[in-house]
Amino acid sequence: xxxxxxxxxxLNPHDAASGIMEAPMVEIEHLSLWYGAKQAxxxxxxxxxxxxxxxxxxxxxxxxxxxLRCLNRMNDLVDGVRVTxxxxxxxxxxxxxxxxxxxxxxxxxMVFQKSNPFPKSVFxxxxxxPRILGVRTRSDLEAVVERSLRAAALWEEVQDRLGDSALxxxxxxxxxxxxxxxxxxxxxxxxxxxxxxxxxxxxxxxxEELMLELKNSYTIVIVTHNMQQAARVSDYTGFMLLGExxxxxxxxxxxxxxxxxxxxxxxxxxxx
Amino acid sequence: MRHLWRSGEPFIWLTGSALALCLxxxxxxxxxxxxxxxxxxWPKDVVRLxxxxxxxxxxxxxxxxxxxxxGGEYRIKLQVANRDLYGADFVWVxxxxxxxxxxxxxxxxxxxxxxxxxxxxxxxxxDGGRVVAAGPGPALAELRRRLPAAARLRRExxxxxxxxxxxxxxxxxxxxxxxxxxxxxxxxxxPEVEALGRRTAVLQARYAAxxxxxxxxxxxxxxxxxxxxxxxxxxxxxxxxVLRAFTPNAMGVLAKSGHYAAGLWGVVSDDPRESNTEGGVxxxxxxxxxxxxxxxxxxxxxxxxxxxxxxxxxxxxxFVSAVRIAVNNLAGxxxxxxxxxxxxxxxxxxxxxxxxxxxxxxxxxxxxxTGGILWASxxxxxxxxxxxxxxTEEGLAAIPMGMREASLAxxxxxxxxxxxxxxxxxxxxxxxxxxxxxxxxxGEVAPLMLTGVVKLAPSLPVDGFWPFVHLERKFMHLGFHxxxxxxxxxxxxxxxxMVFVTTLLLLVMVVLLxxxxxxxxxxxxxxxxxxxx
Numbered sequence: 148x149x150x151x152x153x154x155x156x157x158l159n160p161h162d163a164a165s166g167i168m169e170a171p172m173v174e175i176e177h178l179s180l181w182y183g184a185k186q187a188x189x190x191x192x193x194x195x196x197x198x199x200x201x202x203x204x205x206x207x208x209x210x211x212x213x214x215l216r217c218l219n220r221m222n223d224l225v226d227g228v229r230v231t232x233x234x235x236x237x238x239x240x241x242x243x244x245x246x247x248x249x250x251x252x253x254x255x256x257m258v259f260q261k262s263n264p265f266p267k268s269v270f271x272x273x274x275x276x277p278r279i280l281g282v283r284t285r286s287d288l289e290a291v292v293e294r295s296l297r298a299a300a301l302w303e304e305v306q307d308r309l310g311d312s313a314l315x316x317x318x319x320x321x322x323x324x325x326x327x328x329x330x331x332x333x334x335x336x337x338x339x340x341x342x343x344x345x346x347x348x349x350x351x352x353x354x355e356e357l358m359l360e361l362k363n364s365y366t367i368v369i370v371t372h373n374m375q376q377a378a379r380v381s382d383y384t385g386f387m388l389l390g391e392x393x394x395x396x397x398x399x400x401x402x403x404x405x406x407x408x409x410x411x412x413x414x415x416x417x418x419x
Numbered sequence: 420m421r422h423l424w425r426s427g428e429p430f431i432w433l434t435g436s437a438l439a440l441c442l443x444x445x446x447x448x449x450x451x452x453x454x455x456x457x458x459x460x461w462p463k464d465v466v467r468l469x470x471x472x473x474x475x476x477x478x479x480x481x482x483x484x485x486x487x488x489x490g491g492e493y494r495i496k497l498q499v500a501n502r503d504l505y506g507a508d509f510v511w512v513x514x515x516x517x518x519x520x521x522x523x524x525x526x527x528x529x530x531x532x533x534x535x536x537x538x539x540x541x542x543x544x545x546d547g548g549r550v551v552a553a554g555p556g557p558a559l560a561e562l563r564r565r566l567p568a569a570a571r572l573r574r575e576x577x578x579x580x581x582x583x584x585x586x587x588x589x590x591x592x593x594x595x596x597x598x599x600x601x602x603x604x605x606x607x608x609x610p611e612v613e614a615l616g617r618r619t620a621v622l623q624a625r626y627a628a629x630x631x632x633x634x635x636x637x638x639x640x641x642x643x644x645x646x647x648x649x650x651x652x653x654x655x656x657x658x659x660x661v662l663r664a665f666t667p668n669a670m671g672v673l674a675k676s677g678h679y680a681a682g683l684w685g686v687v688s689d690d691p692r693e694s695n696t697e698g699g700v701x702x703x704x705x706x707x708x709x710x711x712x713x714x715x716x717x718x719x720x721x722x723x724x725x726x727x728x729x730x731x732x733x734x735x736x737x738f739v740s741a742v743r744i745a746v747n748n749l750a751g752x753x754x755x756x757x758x759x760x761x762x763x764x765x766x767x768x769x770x771x772x773x774x775x776x777x778x779x780x781x782x783x784x785x786x787x788x789t790g791g792i793l794w795a796s797x798x799x800x801x802x803x804x805x806x807x808x809x810x811t812e813e814g815l816a817a818i819p820m821g822m823r824e825a826s827l828a829x830x831x832x833x834x835x836x837x838x839x840x841x842x843x844x845x846x847x848x849x850x851x852x853x854x855x856x857x858x859x860x861x862g863e864v865a866p867l868m869l870t871g872v873v874k875l876a877p878s879l880p881v882d883g884f885w886p887f888v889h890l891e892r893k894f895m896h897l898g899f900h901x902x903x904x905x906x907x908x909x910x911x912x913x914x915x916x917m918v919f920v921t922t923l924l925l926l927v928m929v930v931l932l933x934x935x936x937x938x939x940x941x942x943x944x945x946x947x948x949x950x951x952x
Contacts, residue, residue: 219828226734253830263821266844275839276829325825332829 169196172336172366173218178232180213182225187213189390190232195336195383200358200367202381202398204374206413210390211370215338218368219255220248237335253280256329256365260341262321264313264328269296269305272313272324276332291331298364299327300357319350326357330365337361339369343376355380374414378402386410449926456923459916460682462667462675465526465538468497468512469519475649476512477526477538479667486513500528500536502910504652508535509912524669525555529646530662533693535913537656539648545655547641562644562664569642569658576636579629587626589884594619599780686920695874695904696914700921704928705879706792706872706894707861711932713796713890714803714860715853721800722807722856723849729808730815731837743812750805758866761798766790766870786891790871792880793890798870799863803856810855814848815841850940854933861929864898872899874907897925 171194180188187210195201203211216222217234220241234241241251253276264272273292274282282288292309296302301323305316313324322342329337339358343351358367358380371377377384378398385395386407394407405411423429467477478499486492494513502508529537541558544551544565552561598615606612642658665678689699725746733739770787778786787793818841826836864872873893880892905911905918 221824221828224824224827249830249832251830252828257824257828259821259824259828261819261821263819263825265822265825265840275826275831279829279831279835328825328829 169199171195172197172237173368174233174235175214175217176233176235178214178217178230178234180210180217180222180231181229183227187390188217191392192232193385193392193395195366195368197366198362198364199382200362200369200380201383201385202377203368203370203385203387204372204377204413205387207372209387211385211387212340213390214387214392215340215368215370218336218338219252219257221257223248253332254334255336255338256332256334257338258322258325258329258340258342260344262318262325262345264316264321264324266312266314268310269313269316269324270309273327273331276328280332295327295331296324298330298361299323300353300360301327317350319346319353322346322350322354323357326354326361330361335366337365337367339367341370341372344372351376374402386413388413452919452923452926455916455919457683459920460679460686462528462665462670462678464522464667465528466497467521467523467526468517469521470512470516471518472516476510477523477649478510479528479538481509496912498536499649500538501534501648501652501654503534504648504654508910522668525559525666526668527555527559527646527664527666529644529656529664531656531660532662533660535693535697535910537646537648537654539646539654541644542647542653543645545643545645551642558644559664559666562658562661565642565658566661566664569640569661572636572639573659576633579633579636583629584626584633586884587622587629591619591622591626594622596780603780687924691875694908695900696908696910696917700895700897700900700917700924702876702879703895703897703900703921704924705881706876707897707925707928708932709880710792710796710799710867710894710896711857711861713792714799715857717796717800718803718807718856719849719853722804722852723811723845725804726808726811726815727837727841730812731841746805746808750809753865754802754863755865755869757798757802758869760801761794761866761870762790765794765797770794789891790869790873790893791891792871792894795867795870795872795894798866799860802863802866803860806856806859807849807852810852811845811849814845814851817848818844847940847944850936850943854936854940857932857936858929861925861932862898864896864902867896867899872896874899874903897921897928901925 173195175194176192178188178191179186191214203214205211213222217230218236218241222228222230230242236251236255239246265275267275270288270292273295274288277288277291282291293302293306296305301320304320305324308315313321316324322345326337326342343354346354355376358369361367362382369377369381381398383395384398384401386393386401386405386409388409394401394405394410396406401410402414405414463479465477465479467475469475476497476499478497480495481498482496483493484496486494492513492515494511497510497512498508499505499510500508523540525540526538527541531537541555541562543553544558544561552558594615598612601607601611601615640657640659643655644658644661646654646656648654663678663681667675670678686699687704688701690702691700692698729739729743729746766788770785770789770791774782774786774788822840822844823836826840827833831839871893873895876893876895878889878892880889880894881887882889901918901921904914904921908914
């Protein structure tokens with residue numbers, strides 16, 4: 148299939164001996180997107196393997212956030228947006244007109260660049276998603292909140308102040324709270340749009356550690372400015388430039404032995 | 420010089436003095452109202468002036484001013500009261516004509532139900548024409564002893580008039596309307612008509628019984644006091660008309676303070692007397708509070724919903740911008756224009772139609788087709804809705820987009836996001852808008868004069884008769900009361916203190932309503948504090 152990168156056993160860092168292909172969670176085929184007359188994505192095709200961290204890198208305005216936002220159709224909120232091509236998540240075409248977009252978003256969680264907790268208590272922030280899903284009983288909600296906060300490595304820090312305003316937490320805690328909130332609805336895929344760009348190095352390290360933990364349960368797609376971060380946390384990396392997916396491959400391969408000249412220029416710091 | 424200007428120091432002084440001037444104006448205004456409004460109830464001493472021509476004048480000094488065109492001479496304004504005896508409450512006395520000034524300790528000031536104050540010396544206390552006590556001291560003692568019982572009797576009579584007889588009148592009116600309703604349906608005879616006839620007869624019998632009870636009670640009001648006033652004039656005043664009697668010259672500070680507190684409470688809790696120049700302003704306070712509350716209940720949902728559509732749902736473009744400008748300009752339309760609209764649309768249009776559909780039996784007397792508290796509230800709501808819309812819109816614009824995205828990304832629908840995230844976060848802004856709206860509405864008078872405010876409302880808009888809240892009723896309002904008492908009263912001098920008292924009450928009320936809303940907003944802010952706002 149042209150444009151699709153088949154992740155073969157030889158490229159798989161985790162399973163070099165077995166010789167099997169990784170199962171794809173997200174499949175993107177010939178995806179193009181226009182904001183009005185301006186084309187932001189040009190014929191992007193690739194697949195994202197299940198239970199792995201896939202990173203997108205590239206200079207500002209290259210379309211990596213746009214691509215991420217296509218995966219839970221957050222771009223629908225923008226006026227005058229037009230999309231062609233297909234995106235399948237777990238085999239379902241998410242641009243199918245009959246698909247309920249709220250159902251999709253429950254399966255594809257998102258963490259944003261700027262931490263955006265609701266102006267409610269810590270508990271209510273995490274319980275928001277489950278409440279939307281119809282969880283009503285207090286004991287169920289408490290169980291979900293504790294599990295999510297533990298999964299986001301925040302439980303120890305906030306267990307005594309669940310009733311306090313989430314806005315009283317530090318920046319790093321707020322971002323982990325947003326992660327806890329996203330995984331409280333148990334999505335299949337977790338999208339992260341530059342989750343550490345507003346955090347200090349220590350908080351960043353905690354989130355990165357968390358990502359490695361979370362990939363056992365979730366498929367993670369992360370957009371980052373920071374190439375070191377992509378190198379540290381991701382299994383696969385895609386390089387984007389001017390709306391085009393230039394190259395995608397196993398992270399180590401891409402950083403050490405890029406196939407495309409533009410990728411090499413970017414990672415060696417010749418532009419961007 | 421140039422250096423001084425560049426230092427910025429003069430500009431700081433300029434801004435500082437501008438603020439100081441504003442503060443001075445506000446403080447001056449409040450102080451003027453406070454002094455005049457609160458000073459009115461303090462029982463001032465009564466002086467007896469003997470003039471050079473031998474005439475004696477007893478009264479309370481209210482003012483002192485220079486005589487025009489005669490340098491160095493002063494005159495005083497003396498409240499001699501006893502309007503029924505002298506014809507006027509106030510006289511101007513040139514100080515040059517005063518031969519002697521004294522403070523007689525036994526002069527009594529009597530507040531009565533009509534004709535204003537009575538100032539004089541008690542001569543006798545009579546009961547049924549027989550003298551019970553003679554002389555200032557014994558008569559005053561007897562008066563004080565009998566006053567509580569007389570007040571109880573007066574209250575009982577009033578409660579029968581308002582309560583029992585009022586209920587009978589109300590029931591009779593209901594029966595009359597029911598009969599009229601039947602008539603409109605073409606039923607002139609039959610069991611229903613007869614039943615109503617029997618009910619009316621029963622009511623009339625009960626009315627006669629209550630009337631007899633009243634007459635019996637009135638017969639008990641036999642006592643009276645004789646007061647000797649200046650110029651050898653005597654006044655026999657029935658005890659039933661005496662509200663309070665006191666001797667200011669013999670009172671200590673403590674007694675005066677008690678009198679003061681009672682007077683203050685009377686103004687807040689009593690009904691007005693003597694075309695509003697005396698008595699209390701309770702109906703006006705009640706009307707104002709109810710008006711503002713109904714207005715708030717109407718304007719908040721309307722303004723918030725409109726703002727949500729403008730900011731959250733409408734596609735931002737030329738049309739929405741035009742609507743926004745139009746809404747903002749609506750806030751600048753003179754309030755009387757809204758009053759005219761209220762009369763034309765609400766009263767004649769909506770009210771007239773309601774009358775024809777639901778209250779046809781009462782026509783030609785209008786029920787909703789005339790001014791009333793509902794129409795006045797609606798008019799004010801219309802007047803203040805731009806304020807709420809603008810404040811809510813600004814609040815919505817200040818909520819970060821990320822907050823909405825976070826909710827949507829969790830699978831919430833747009834509606835769930837709006838109700839669970841956006842609405843709580845915007846509530847402080849809504850309340851800010853409401854505070855501004857209430858402040859404006861409480862002070863509006865012009866549109867109310869067209870849509871239902873009256874000088875004297877016979878009953879409050881809330882009472883014991885079903886449906887308890889009567890939104891079609893006319894009402895009294897503190898703002899209109901100020902205008903009416905101050906500028907429409909036949910006895911301006913006597914009414915002037917009432918103007919200040921009413922103004923003070925209106926101010927206090929606006930401040931209280933605002934404090935309540937501000938307290939609520941601050942509580943919400945603490946709960947929903949957002950990082951962006």
